[in-house]
Amino acid sequence: MTDMNEMIKQGDLMTETKVTLSQRKEWLREVVKTENNERPTVEQDCPKCSNNLTYYTTRQTRSADEGQTVYYECTKCAHTFTENT
Numbered sequence: 107m108t109d110m111n112e113m114i115k116q117g118d119l120m121t122e123t124k125v126t127l128s129q130r131k132e133w134l135r136e137v138v139k140t141e142n143n144e145r146p147t148v149e150q151d152c153p154k155c156s157n158n159l160t161y162y163t164t165r166q167t168r169s170a171d172e173g174q175t176v177y178y179e180c181t182k183c184a185h186t187f188t189e190n191t
Contacts, residue, residue: 152180153187 145161152160160178167175173191180186 147181148178150178152178152183152185154185155180155183157182 145163147159148162149158150160150162151158157180159181161181162179163177164174165177168190176189176191178187178189
């Protein structure tokens with residue numbers, strides 16, 4: 107079987123696309139792995155299971171003169187919910 111890099115050098119677009127997609131999938135796996143292991147947590151009660159530890163992220167989803175939106179994900183049941191601050 108011909109080496110993938112050799113096929114790319116020969117201009118095989120389909121192989122080049124497959125290699126690119128494979129590299130993206132591997133990158134996404136690493137991002138997910140990193141995010142799941144190193145996400146910030148806060149003591150916030152989950153409305154579904156009453157667990158008091160959640161992951162959180164924040165986004166400015168409304169105009170700049172309004173508060174930000176906090177996104178929570180329960181560390182126990184993975185339920186997601188938001189809060190506008």
